[in-house]
Amino acid sequence: MPSVRLLSIVHKWFAPGSAITWVPWQLRLSQKQYQEIIESKATKTLRTEAQFLSTALFDETPEMPVDHLRLSSAWLGRIQTVFRNAIAICKGAHLARLKAFDKKILDLATHSPTDASLRTVTTAELVSADRRIWQEIALLQGQGWTLDDALHELTTVRSDLGNLLQYRAKAPALPPRPPPKKDGKDKPGKGTGKGGKAQGTSPGKRREPGTGTATEVKTSDLIKEHNNRHSQPAQPLPAATAPAAQPRPANTFTPEPLPALQEGSLP
Structure with missing residues (x-):
């Protein structure tokens, strides 16, 4: 059952000389919701006449906040049922026509898209679209159209309903946040032991191979060793020698001796 406040607003639509106006969703309450909101705002007993007059003049109309609510088919269906029953009770339109109108809005507003990059309208976008729709209905009524x-x-x-309630593009995902900067204490290093001392070798000590202990090295020993290295004369580099010449092999060819000339052999 619609609340008395909602019925009075809708009934005023069809009074002589009146026009259809948009009803905020905060006022589309059932009688039960209306009573619950009033009881939750109950205050202490009035003590003076001034308090009574101020409360009567500035009393707020019970409203239901909808901007922060998440849109769902069940919640939207309850609001549509209360509002269309109020219009039907005031004999503004046939109930079947109102149900067909509400069903199309419900399907467009709550049907999930197949494309992952799209989304349905939010509650605030649906309320804004509903205002535009009823403004269009008011213009048609002003031209002599009936509400049916x-x-x-x-x-x-x-196609006004489809255009106003069409899918929206999802906002792009935010880039990943950079990793937090590490302080000097958190940098990876050799770490500390149970006593809080570093595990590595402290300066001035040299670790001997094969042992787990480090012997202390004095500065004088380092200087002495350094001086001994430079006191030794430098050894000259061996001179480069050319390869020895290989003897050429002797000619093994021996010419044959010429025959001796005899006297009288010449002409």
Whole structure:
């Protein structure tokens, strides 16, 4: 059952000389919700006449906040049921026409897209679209249309509902945050032991191979060793020698001796 406040607003639509106005979603309450909000705002007993007058003049109308709520088909269906029952009780439109109008809005607003990069409308976007839709209905009524005809026009003929409730693109994902900077104490190193001392060899000590202990090295020993290295004369480098010449092999060819000339052999 719609609340009395909602019924009075809708009934005023169809009074002579009046027009359809948009009803905020905060006021689309059932009678039970209306009573619960009033009881939650109950205050102490009034003591003076001044307090009574100030409360009567500045009393806030019970409202239901909707901006922070997450849109769901069950929640949206309850609000639509209360509002269309209020219009049907005031004989503004047929209930079947109102149900068809609400069903199309419900399907467009809550049907999840197949594309992962898209999303449905939020609660704030749905409330803004609902305001635009009822402003369009009010314009049609001002031109002589009945509410039944205006609802049928927007439900089956025009594409205003689909345009206002179409899928939106999702916001791009935020880039990953850089890793936190490490202080000097957190840098990876040799670490400390149980006593809080470093595990590595301290300066001035030399670790001997094969043992786990380090012997202390005096500065004088280092200087002495350094001087001994430079006191030794430098050894000259061996001179480069050319390879010895190899003897050429003797000619093994021996010419044959010429025959001796005899007297009288010449002409």
